[in-house]
Amino acid sequence: MNTKQIIPSDEDLTAFIDGELTAEEAARIESLVNEDESVAERLEFLARASLPFEQAFAPLLSQAPCQKLQTMLAAIPMPESAKSGVTPVFASRRRFLGLLAASLVAGIAIDRAVLGIGKGFSAKDENSEWRAVVADYISLYTPETLAGPVPETDVQAAQLAGLDEKLGLSLSPEAVSLPGIDFKRALLLQYDGKPLAQIAYLDPETGPMALCIVKSDAGRKAPDLEYRKGMNVVYWSNATHAFMLISHAPAERMSAIASEVRGRGWQREDHAK
Numbered sequence: 001m002n003t004k005q006i007i008p009s010d011e012d013l014t015a016f017i018d019g020e021l022t023a024e025e026a027a028r029i030e031s032l033v034n035e036d037e038s039v040a041e042r043l044e045f046l047a048r049a050s051l052p053f054e055q056a057f058a059p060l061l062s063q064a065p066c067q068k069l070q071t072m073l074a075a076i077p078m079p080e081s082a083k084s085g086v087t088p089v090f091a092s093r094r095r096f097l098g099l100l101a102a103s104l105v106a107g108i109a110i111d112r113a114v115l116g117i118g119k120g121f122s123a124k125d126e127n128s129e130w131r132a133v134v135a136d137y138i139s140l141y142t143p144e145t146l147a148g149p150v151p152e153t154d155v156q157a158a159q160l161a162g163l164d165e166k167l168g169l170s171l172s173p174e175a176v177s178l179p180g181i182d183f184k185r186a187l188l189l190q191y192d193g194k195p196l197a198q199i200a201y202l203d204p205e206t207g208p209m210a211l212c213i214v215k216s217d218a219g220r221k222a223p224d225l226e227y228r229k230g231m232n233v234v235y236w237s238n239a240t241h242a243f244m245l246i247s248h249a250p251a252e253r254m255s256a257i258a259s260e261v262r263g264r265g266w267q268r269e270d271h272a273k
Helices: 010-017 023-035 037-047 053-060 065-074 093-106 128-138 153-167 251-262
Strands: 182-191 194-203 207-215 221-228 231-237 241-247
Touching (some): 010 037, 023 037, 128 194, 153 182, 153 194, 221 251, 231 251, 241 251
Antiparallel strands (some): 182 194, 194 207, 207 241, 221 231
């Protein structure tokens, strides 16, 4: 007898994460997650978007955090699946309180999409989600991922030309070169329906490094530094694009490299306009 079940789409899995499925549909997906490792891995990937809760809630540690967190949790709508008696794979609101309290003590960052309250905490930086996605896959890179000779200048130019067309920039091998760091490849990806450029490098000291660019109308933002997936990220934006530089290099070195990149004509705001 053929017992093969239909693998849920990303849309179905996202709806499951958000608690938007009926009890029957949620139960079916939960069963698949428990039985099929590939479905479980895909669900985990879609749910992953790191949020530094230790920093966000640190001020509450000395001000009766449990009472305040209970108040905050009470304001979070309960998913329909939970009301119907189907508990999602990840956690109920009560279980979330325990996880959050533990994270504050142990320094664990709980996934934003799992908690379902990301928008409230990321309002100050609407571009944070794409950086989380980029950090997820860059964290999988090793020096072997980018092994091989540095592409010839004409090959680099051809790869960069494909990015120019989609992003409305003017890139050249000279414009994106980094001192002492080898250019490896330029890729055109997509995030949230928008083109996303990834220029990958191999730093002989610290391994893979990437300069990523996406179109953005969120407005100008001065450079800032964050830590994701064990890597330092310097990010900034102008009127038309958002940028991020990510690698395992020390923060000071990353800031210096980003400062040099920002000073080049192809990405300055006056050029982008």
